Amino acid sequence: MSGKFVIDKASNGQFYFNLRAGNGEPILRSETYVTRASAEHGIESVRKNAPLDERYQRKDNTKGEPMFTLKAGNHEVIGVSESYSSASARDNGIESVKTNAPDATVQDNTK
Incomplete structure (x- = not known):
């Protein structure tokens, strides 16, 4: 089973997406976007940048747990991971993310 992007609406009415692996586990979450179209552009940016190792920043969160961010070519963060053990x-x-993002389907839960 391949991965999928799931677009949802936040409580403030803005849009965000999660990239989920084939097993349904979330592997990347976006920022919030004012419009659905902006969220869709964010998905395209993830597809484009996901295969490029230099776009990932490996770091620790405030609790010292490993995590990563995915950045676009302009160095803006386009996705944040969960915490890892x-x-x-x-x-x-x-x-x-590298494997799932390029060909992931899109499920829009906001329509």
Whole structure:
């Protein structure tokens, strides 16, 4: 089963998406966008940038847990990962984004 982008609406009425792996686990979450079209453009940016290792910033969150961000060519963050239990689990998450994002389907829960 391949991955999918799921577009949802936040409580403030803005849009965001999650990239989910084939097993349904979330692997990347976007910022919020004012319009659905902007969220869709964000998905296209993730598709384009996901295969490029230099677009990932491997870091720790405020609790010291490994996580990563995915950045566009302009260095803006386009997605943030969940927290991971180890650096190797985080690296597996990055590989999952690289594998799933380019061909992931889109499920729009806002229509």
